[in-house]
Amino acid sequence: MSKPNDFATVSELPCGMLSNDELNQILEARHGDPFHALGMHTAADGALWVRCFLPGAQSVEVINGTDKRLRGKLGKRHEAGFFEGPLKATDRFHYRLRVTWHDGQQAIIEDPYRFPPVLGEKDVWWLAEGTHLRPYEILGARVRELDGVIGTSFAVWAPNASRVAVLGDFNFWDNRRHPMRLRRECGVWELFLPEVPEGARYKFEVRAANGHVLPLKADPYALQSELRPSTASVVSHLPDYVPATEERRRANAHDAPVSIYEVHLGSWRRKNGHEWLNWDELAESLIPYAQDMGFTHIELLPVSEHPFDGSWGYQTIGLFAPTARFGDPAGFTRFVERCHIAGLGLILDWVPAHFPTDAHGLANFDGTHLYEYADPREGFHQDWNTLIYNFGRTEVRNFLVGNALYWLERYGVDGLRVDAVASMLYRDYSRKDGEWVPNQYGGRENLEAIAFLKRMNEVVGAERPQAITAAEESTSYPAVSRPTFDGGLGFHYKWNMGWMNDTLRYMARDPIHRKYHHNELSFGLMYAFSEHFVLPISHDEVVHGKGSMLKKMPGDRWQQFANLRAYYGFMWGHPGKKLLFMGCEFAQNDEWNADRSLDWHLLEHGPEADMHRGVQRLVRDLNHFMRHPALHQRDFDGNGFEWIEHSNAENSIASFIRHGADGSMVVVVCNFTPTPHNGMRIGVPRLGRYVERINTDSAYYGGSNVGTPFSATYAEHNGVSGKAHSIVVNVPPLATVMFEWQG
Structure with a gap:
């Protein structure tokens, strides 16, 4: 077989042989339409030709894909590994390549350029239209069977590229070996590579329209990637569909x-x-x-x-x-x-x-x-x-x-x-x-x-x-x-970022000044039911110099813990779903540091271990008590919330009722000063027994243990705060107390 420069013009090439220009594009990794150059083709005289590029090959034979009968020997057109030649057949057939490598080893392989397109016509249509709900099923690297062969299909959207090739472990990261086919209708480049297994690493080489070769690109639809600092994509199994329940x-x-x-x-x-x-x-x-x-x-x-x-x-x-x-x-x-x-x-x-x-x-x-x-x-x-x-x-x-x-x-x-x-x-x-x-x-x-x-x-x-x-x-x-x-x-x-900012600003104030900013505590109820809100204490609130939740609280050490417990009680009593960042549930002392573990040791030893465990116990109990219908069923229904007293700014006290859809009721009383209020009368709408379920000042949580005697009280007929009845309770300092109505 002649070398490419033996033929000066296309007209001098034997019928069926690739032109010098296209051959050079293949060898120089510039060819943008590899299926036009490689694989099986019918020449003008009706003869079948096969062309392949296999660097490292010594000889290549074309055999029948089923019975391995020899159908033709390909000539080596270029020492880089380009082979082509006519076959002893005129009708197309399933073929394979029998390759003898330079080291004398022989292998029978599939030719990627004999396979049909990967994308179906409907996929192409939906991709172009932008209505394909699950493009990940066909784009990226997907292990599949095509024409009876197991391999991996690669597909990537790059409509303005002049050439795209897939490089990986399977082709020695050689950018010449596996250029892809462009589906012009949707701008997707595709190629099926037989026998490429799960776990193979790969990337795409993209040549821009101006000929500039870009840095190797990871697959946007890759289902698995290497650990940084490596950046290759990894062929991975598409997870099975998980049925809804x-x-x-x-x-x-x-x-x-x-x-x-x-x-x-x-x-x-x-x-x-x-x-x-x-x-x-x-x-x-x-x-x-x-x-x-x-x-x-x-x-x-x-x-x-x-x-x-x-x-x-x-x-x-x-x-x-x-x-x-x-x-x-x-x-x-x-x-x-x-x-x-x-x-x-x-x-x-x-x-x-x-x-x-x-x-x-x-x-x-x-x-x-x-x-x-x-x-x-x-x-x-x-x-x-x-x-x-x-x-x-x-x-x-x-x-x-x-x-x-x-x-x-x-x-x-x-x-x-x-x-x-x-x-x-x-x-x-x-x-x-x-x-x-x-x-x-x-x-x-x-x-x-x-x-x-x-x-x-x-x-x-x-x-x-x-x-x-x-x-x-x-x-x-x-x-x-x-x-x-x-x-x-x-x-x-x-x-609800507004609620979070307002209430944290309020809690950061010295209790002596809180009465002048009572609206920061209550304002969230003006719009609480305009959206379906989550109350978020997220990572953003405990990083970048903002301090931990505990450090945001004013006062001496006991007061800091008490303020935090009172705030959590208020938050869990407030309408809206709840979100708390890790470490906040046990009053992490320092700001969050993403480069190290949380300070779990605070719960195990040290002079404040009981206080940290107390906050943790409180969050656990708040979460479990939140299962009470009154505290979650009507989070987004204004009829599920009722103020008792929202204007007691002088004492920095807020009290309200949460109503469940089933008629259940929880009374929440918050005191944001260090002054306890024993025998305080709180208005309620119904007679019956009110049982103290949460008291953030409990000694169990690290508090001073001020609470209502026997942890229960009965409503009386004399009403206050616009309510027909009232209960008499002890309101602890810097604390939130929740009472369940039991009828």
Whole structure:
């Protein structure tokens, strides 16, 4: 066989032989249409030819795929490993290649360039249209059988690239060996590689339209990734579909008790002082702890793969891959299953607002601003030095909506807490005049992001109605947790950042000054039922110089603990679902540090161990008492809340009633001064026995043990505070007391 430069023009080439120009493109990793050059082809004279590029091969024969009968020997056109030649056949057939390598070893292999397209016509249509609800089923690396052969199909969206190749362990990371086919209808490059197994590492080499070769790209749809600092994607099994259950639907309902334990897995607890626990070790320790503490849900800071530990997972690149920090995806599957066996829901923090600029990630993916807005006034987050998804692009919206369904359906998680929603809603978020682009109507709202959020919530509601979504939204944007058909964004819950800021500001004040700021305590009830609120004490409140929850409290050491216990009592009595960040449940002394374990030793020894254990006992009891119908059934119904006294600013006392849908009732009395009030008369609407169920001043919690005698009192006919009846109780200093009405 002749060398490529033996033929000056195409007309001089024998019929069926590849042109010199295309051959050079193959050898130089520039060919953008490999199926035109490689595989089986019919020449102009009707003869069948096979062409292949196999670096390291000495000779190549074409054999019948079933009986291994020899059908032709290919000539070596170029020493780099390019072979081609005619066959003794005119009708196409299933063939295989018998290769003799330079070391004399012989192997029979499948030719990737003999296989039909990977994507079906409906998949192509839905991808182009932006309506494919589960694009992860066909994009990325998926182990499958094609034409009777087991292998892995690779598919990646890069519509503006001139060439894309898949590189990996299976081809010695040689960028020449496996260029991909472009499906122009949807901009997806695809290739089926026989015998590539699970566990194989891979990346994509993308050549931009101008010929520039970009840094190797990780797969946006990878189901598994390497542990940082390595950045390759890993071929992994698509998790099985997890059926929805009535039990989980009820546990996630608006009228269910919900108390969420927010956890950063890397710093909840470590072994040997510095090592992360793996998924199974976390299942053995974290799940029983959260269950014993009475939490109903665990919420994990983002577990999607991310390159930088210091981002806590909020700058994710592998949106479909559970981070390798704690093991493989199968381990995460077991963790979710263990949560549900224990009766715990699992919520994931989810980050569709932005992504990091790392070269192996989504940035400039095909040589253009594919996933991000091109204009930095729209596409660059100044606060976090990250890029903003282009929510106006159908394929990007499809990518994100599909990812939401993936975690809910394929791992069976109970919900997604959507991070940084405020930054998505407004184009001028954290920007000065001239640094942002108005929408088409001249306004500041990001209409594309709003449409995306509505679409995501609608799809989740239709496809996974048992699941919940919660918005971290810090502005007064209306109807965040109302259905889209009612003009809302469609979230199930909204974090009540206003309540959190107001009440923490109040608690930080010296009790002597609190009477002048009583509205900070009560104002949240002015709008408590305008949304479906979660009351969040999250990681953001105990980091970056804000101090721990305990350190926020004023006074001497005893008063700090007493203030914190009183605040937790008020929080659990207040309408709304509850969220508490890890460590806050035992009054962690120091600010959260993501690089080390929580200070569990505070519970075991030291002069304040009893006080820390007391706070922990209180949170446990609050969570268990929250199962009382009055404290959860009507969290979002104004008829479930009734003020007794909201204007007793002089004594910094607030008292109110929580009503259950079943007629049950709990009276909550909060005293935010160090002055006890013995024999205080509290108005109530009904006669009967009122039993003290929670007293944050109990000695059991580390308090002074002031309480109502015999822990019970009976209502009398003389009413106060506009109520027909009253009870006489002892109100402890810096404490919250809850009384259950027993009729």
